[in-house]
Amino acid sequence: MENKTFSIEGMTCASCAQTIEKSINKLPGVKAVTVNLATEKMTVQFDELSLTESDIQKSVASAGYKAVSNIRKKTFNIEGMTCASCAQTIEKETQKLPGMEVSAVNLATEKMIVQYNPTILNVSDITKTVANAGYEAHEEIDSAKSVDLDQEKKQQHIKDVWHRFLMSTIFTIPLLYIAMGHMLGLSLPEIIDPLVHPIVFSLTQLLLTLPVMYYGRSFFIVGFKTLFKGRPNMDSLIALGTSAAFIYSLFGTYMIYLGDTSFTMALYYESAAVILTLITLGNYFEAVSKGKTSEAIKKLMGLAPKTARVLRKDQETEVAIDEVQVGDVVVVRPGEKVPVDGIVLEGSTSIDESMLTGESMPVEKNPSDKVIGASINKNGSFQYRVTNVGKDTALSQIIKLVEDAQGSKAPIAKLADKISGVFVPIVIVLAIFAGLAWFFLGQESWIFALTIMISVLVIACPCALGLATPTAIMVGTGKGAENGVLIKSGGALETTHKIKTIVFDKTGTITEGKPKVTDILTVNGFSETNLLILAASAEKGSEHPLGEAIVNGAKERNLELRKTESFNAIPGLGIEVSIDGQHLLLGNKKLMDERQISLGNLAKSSDELASQGKTPMYISKDGKIAGIIAVADTVKKNSLKAIEKLHRMGIEVAMITGDNKRTAEAIAKQVGIDRVLSEVLPEDKGNEVKKLQAEGKKVAMVGDGINDAPALAQADIGIAIGSGTDVAMESADIVLMRSDLMDVPTAVELSKETIKNIRENLFWAFAYNILGIPVAMGLLYIFGGPLLSPVIAAAAMSFSSVSVLLNALRLKRFKPSNIK
Numbered sequence: 001m002e003n004k005t006f007s008i009e010g011m012t013c014a015s016c017a018q019t020i021e022k023s024i025n026k027l028p029g030v031k032a033v034t035v036n037l038a039t040e041k042m043t044v045q046f047d048e049l050s051l052t053e054s055d056i057q058k059s060v061a062s063a064g065y066k067a068v069s070n071i072r073k074k075t076f077n078i079e080g081m082t083c084a085s086c087a088q089t090i091e092k093e094t095q096k097l098p099g100m101e102v103s104a105v106n107l108a109t110e111k112m113i114v115q116y117n118p119t120i121l122n123v124s125d126i127t128k129t130v131a132n133a134g135y136e137a138h139e140e141i142d143s144a145k146s147v148d149l150d151q152e153k154k155q156q157h158i159k160d161v162w163h164r165f166l167m168s169t170i171f172t173i174p175l176l177y178i179a180m181g182h183m184l185g186l187s188l189p190e191i192i193d194p195l196v197h198p199i200v201f202s203l204t205q206l207l208l209t210l211p212v213m214y215y216g217r218s219f220f221i222v223g224f225k226t227l228f229k230g231r232p233n234m235d236s237l238i239a240l241g242t243s244a245a246f247i248y249s250l251f252g253t254y255m256i257y258l259g260d261t262s263f264t265m266a267l268y269y270e271s272a273a274v275i276l277t278l279i280t281l282g283n284y285f286e287a288v289s290k291g292k293t294s295e296a297i298k299k300l301m302g303l304a305p306k307t308a309r310v311l312r313k314d315q316e317t318e319v320a321i322d323e324v325q326v327g328d329v330v331v332v333r334p335g336e337k338v339p340v341d342g343i344v345l346e347g348s349t350s351i352d353e354s355m356l357t358g359e360s361m362p363v364e365k366n367p368s369d370k371v372i373g374a375s376i377n378k379n380g381s382f383q384y385r386v387t388n389v390g391k392d393t394a395l396s397q398i399i400k401l402v403e404d405a406q407g408s409k410a411p412i413a414k415l416a417d418k419i420s421g422v423f424v425p426i427v428i429v430l431a432i433f434a435g436l437a438w439f440f441l442g443q444e445s446w447i448f449a450l451t452i453m454i455s456v457l458v459i460a461c462p463c464a465l466g467l468a469t470p471t472a473i474m475v476g477t478g479k480g481a482e483n484g485v486l487i488k489s490g491g492a493l494e495t496t497h498k499i500k501t502i503v504f505d506k507t508g509t510i511t512e513g514k515p516k517v518t519d520i521l522t523v524n525g526f527s528e529t530n531l532l533i534l535a536a537s538a539e540k541g542s543e544h545p546l547g548e549a550i551v552n553g554a555k556e557r558n559l560e561l562r563k564t565e566s567f568n569a570i571p572g573l574g575i576e577v578s579i580d581g582q583h584l585l586l587g588n589k590k591l592m593d594e595r596q597i598s599l600g601n602l603a604k605s606s607d608e609l610a611s612q613g614k615t616p617m618y619i620s621k622d623g624k625i626a627g628i629i630a631v632a633d634t635v636k637k638n639s640l641k642a643i644e645k646l647h648r649m650g651i652e653v654a655m656i657t658g659d660n661k662r663t664a665e666a667i668a669k670q671v672g673i674d675r676v677l678s679e680v681l682p683e684d685k686g687n688e689v690k691k692l693q694a695e696g697k698k699v700a701m702v703g704d705g706i707n708d709a710p711a712l713a714q715a716d717i718g719i720a721i722g723s724g725t726d727v728a729m730e731s732a733d734i735v736l737m738r739s740d741l742m743d744v745p746t747a748v749e750l751s752k753e754t755i756k757n758i759r760e761n762l763f764w765a766f767a768y769n770i771l772g773i774p775v776a777m778g779l780l781y782i783f784g785g786p787l788l789s790p791v792i793a794a795a796a797m798s799f800s801s802v803s804v805l806l807n808a809l810r811l812k813r814f815k816p817s818n819i820k
Contacts, residue, residue: 002048006056008040010065023063027051042067053101061713062686069115071101074123076112078105080135080222082283083234084466088421089226093133097121107463108470112137134226154287161284164215168277172270175208179270198264202253205269209246216242216276232424234462238279240428241457241790245272248450266447268454268790275458275794282798286463286805303374304395308339311383328386332377340373340386341393347382351375398737402481410490412758413469416765423462427773431456434777442778451790455776459793463801464768468761471808476754479814484722484737485747492733496717496751498698502646502744503677503689503711505703506657506667509721510741511633513704515545517553518614518634521605522627529559531627535619537562538577538586546617547575549631574617585620592618592625602628613666633667640671642741645817647672649745652697656680656688656711686710702744719744746816757811761804768800 011017017035020042024033029050035042044056053069060067081087087105090112094103099120105112114126123139130137178192178201188194194201213220223239226232245268252263309316311329324330324340332338338351350362353375362378365371371384373393390396435453439446473490480487487493507513520528536554539547540561554561565578573594574587585591589606592599597620599606606616606628614632618625643653654675657664664678677688685701689711692699701708701715712718712732720732721739736743772793781787 003043003045004053004056004069006042006044006060006067006069008035008042008060008065008067011035011037011040016065019063020060020065023059024056027055027059058713062710064683064710069101071115072118073113073115074126075140076114076126076130076137077140078110078112078130078135078137081105081107081110082222082463083107083424084416084462085231085233085421085424086135086226087466088417089133089231089233090130090135090137092421093129094126097125097129100126106470107466108474111140133231134222134229158284158287161280161287165277165280165284168212168215168273168280171208171211172273172277175205175212175270175273178208179205179267194264198256198261201264202249202256202267205267206250206253209249209269209273212273212276213242213246216280219276219279232428234424236424237427237457237460238275240431241454242272242275244450244457245269245275245454245790248446268450271454271790274791275454278791278794278798279458282802285798285802286467303337305337305339305374309333322390324386324389326386326389329383330386331381331383333381334377334379336377338371338373338375338377338384341388342371342384342386344369344371344382344384347380349380349382350378352378398481398486402477402486410469410473410494410758412494412755412762413490416465416468416762419462419465423460423465423769427456427460430773430777438778448787451787452776452778454790455788455793456773458790459772459776459788459797460769461765461772461797461800464765464804465762467801467804467808468765469758471805472754472757472761472811475808475811476750476757476814479811480747480750483743483746483750483816484740485743485750486735486737487747487750488733488735492717493751493754495698496700496734496748497755499651499700499717499748500697501652501654501692502700502702502719503654503656503692503715504673504741505685505701505708505711506655506659506664507633508704509702510639510655510667510671511635513633515549515615515631515633517549517629518632519609519630520627521602521630523600523602524621524624524626526621526626528627529557531619532557532629533559533561534579534582534584534621534626535586535617535629537564537579538567538575538584540564546615546631550617550629553629583622586617589616589618592620595620595623597623597625599625610662611666613663613670615663635667635670636741638740638742642744643672645742645745646748649748651748654692656685658682683710686714689714700744702741704739719747742816749816750814753811753814757808761807764807765800765804768796772796772800 008020011020017037020035021033024030024042024044027046029047030044031047032045033042042060046056057067057069078090081090084107087107090105091103094100094112094114097116099117100114101117102115103112104114112130116126127137127139177186178188181188182194190196192201192204219235219238220243223233223235223237227236227239249267249269249272252267255263304321306321307318308321308324308328309318309331310324311317311331316331321339329345330339330342332349334349344365344367346367348364348366350364351371352362353372365382370387372395373388374395388394391400431453434456435449438452439449442448469490473493476493477487477490480493487496504510517532520532522528522531532550532554536551536559539550551561562579565581566576568576570576570587570591573591574585577584577586585595585597589599597618599618602618602625606618609616609628609630612632614630617629617631619627619629646653652674653672654677655664655668655673656677657667658680659667659678661676661678664676667673668676680688685708689699689701693714693716698716700717700719701711702719702721703709703712704721708720712720717734718732719734719736722735722737734747736747776788776793778787
């Protein structure tokens with residue numbers, strides 16, 4: 001049994017606490033649950049085999065609240081990792097710490113994300129444990145502040161690796177010429193001719209090899225350090241292979257010095273040097289490719305301006321972005337970037353927000369409108385009051401979301417992780433076994449056995465396995481961010497491609513969420529304009545959404561409203577007003593029936609409007625019908641196209657709404673919905689999703705409101721519209737920044753492409769090792785084929801990691817498919 005404590009957000013009374021307790025008690029594996037309203041804490045005792053922390057949090061979300069685990073989450077930059085085995089070692093060691101909940105190390109991002117109980121464990125314990133494992137962990141500082149430093153370090157690392165490769169090459173090329181040139185008929189100066197001066201020949205090779213080993217010293221330092229700690233990694237394989245070649249050659253040189261010239265043509269100096277040089281080249285390409293996988297983050301981070309023009313003591317002062325405070329008034333001129341988030345005080349302008357939303361059309365901004373940091377001011381100057389700075393800005397939160405997603409692991413990576421954890425020890429055993437087997441059962445030659453051992457050690461590559469998944473996730477989530485689709489985790493990215501049913505909330509998701517005047521029908525000599533003026537004048541003080549729609553309709557046509565002389569609200573029916581001596585009634589059909597006003601020819605028209613999902617508002621003047629103004633929540637322009645595209649992808653589309661069946665079906669008919677779930681109360685939306693899941697389907701829910709949060713949490717994948725509420729976005733797995741439903745199929749397409757890429761990467765990573773290791777052990781040689789040279793093995797090993805990275809980078813070409 002496990003005890004967990006959660007902080008509960010959203011409780012207002014004892015009834016809330018009772019609701020949460022009942023909800024949790026229904027879960028399988030729960031032994032006891034206590035919710036304390038005063039402390040806003042919940043303690044749960046449960047069977048960890050039957051239930052997870054995530055299940056508990058989802059249950060609380062379904063009840064309409066939020067459970068935050070009393071667990072701290074931190075990210076560390078890890079230095080010294082070279083392969084997947086390193087990542088596995090760090091994970092295993094940190095996972096053993098008391099109070100550690102989750103430890104995930106990502107080789108591609110070189111980061112470790114931990115979740116731990118701060119009452120039991122602290123940061124220094126974590127960094128010490130990583131140091132004891134042979135690596136360095138540094139707690140990550142705020143993303144926006146660390147970007148330049150991080151970039152600088154990565155660029156410096158790339159330069160260092162390139163310098164090591166160049167210097168190694170300078171010594172390796174003449175070494176290769178001396179050691180192998182005679183095989184190609186190339187002549188050597190007499191002083192180093194092996195037949196004339198074998199000692200000089202061997203010593204020259206030794207002297208050329210030593211600088212290469214110096215420039216590749218990190219392989220030996222890290223490799224032997226981890227080997228002696230019992231946690232060997234890829235560097236251990238390289239260190240063992242090249243050390244074996246070098247030590248054997250050193251022994252051969254000594255024997256030549258003693259007069260045994262048979263060792264002259266059996267030296268392995270060039271193999272050791274070429275292996276180190278080729279692997280350094282592979283490391284360089286790997287570092288460059290890794291840099292390209294995180295370009296989305298770099299682009300986002302590079303968007304933020306470095307300075308802001310702030311009004312202080314009525315003077316404009318340019319300050320560093322870090323010095324801007326909440327409440328400051330900032331001045332922005334045409335063509336400048338908005339420094340941080342805020343609300344417009346003075347001036348009007350249009351702003352390009354495409355850096356965040358992907359929407360190319362500039363957005364008009366007036367006083368009281370929100371502006372987003374890093375967006376570009378197109379024309380007018382304006383002043384605004386700062387509301388968010390630093391990590392609280394929209395840009396910083398998006399960067400954090402993308403970083404967290406890139407650092408997370410997809411379930412598909414589990415097999416590769418397990419294999420990576422035991423890979424290196426198995427390879428060392430196989431190398432020793434193959435060498436001894438050939439010596440005792442085949443060749444009885446130490447040179448042959450050594451060649452086999454070195455080839456096996458050098459060709460094996462856990463890096464390809466370790467990079468297969470995280471690199472694809474990095475590029476996939478980054479590409480999503482570029483297209484306005486924020487995917488919060490690797491797990492969400494993987495699950496999305498399995499979705500078979502997508503449930504859309506109606507209001508604000510499929511429709512605009514703002515009722516508009518759609519039709520004006522008149523009789524008895526009234527014009528459309530006159531009828532709209534009278535109706536809008538009557539509704540001017542109304543707070544009813546239908547009344548607001550009529551008033552807005554008149555404003556859009558620039559109509560001048562008249563003054564009302566009397567006003568009387570009739571509950572459930574409508575209003576009664578007098579304008580310019582005219583007695584007007586505005587309301588539903590029931591009001592007309594009660595006042596015995598005949599609809600005449602409009603009766604049939606009103607039924608047609610209602611069948612189209614529109615709400616008819618009846619207007620009478622002095623006891624006679626004057627006309628109908630129909631109001632409806634209009635469908636978003638891309639709803640139909642998005643649903644058509646989902647159908648083509650073989651996905652069933654459902655719509656959920658609290659509206660009556662008739663209105664819901666009218667909207668559904670317009671956009672091609674397969675299944676309509678109407679008259680559903682907000683608290684029942686989650687249950688409706690659960691019913692769909694009970695049919696064995698993977699279900700996604702798309703919504704934008706507070707009442708969608710339980711359904712978003714219940715669904716296999718929750719997709720929140722970016723213009724929606726913070727609660728909805730918090731509950732979701734994917735956030736659509738543009739509020740464009742075409743991004744729903746884009747998210748599914750991106751998931752499918754990313755998972756396809758991961759599978760390709762894993763296939764080639766496994767295939768490479770499954771085929772490469774037996775060939776290095778001499779499988780082809782048994783059947784009369786060639787023996788794999790350690791040099792070729794080193795080249796193949798370097799290429800395997802680079803090929804996986806290059807395949808992942810193909811995702812950068814992803815574009816949503818067009819629908820015609």
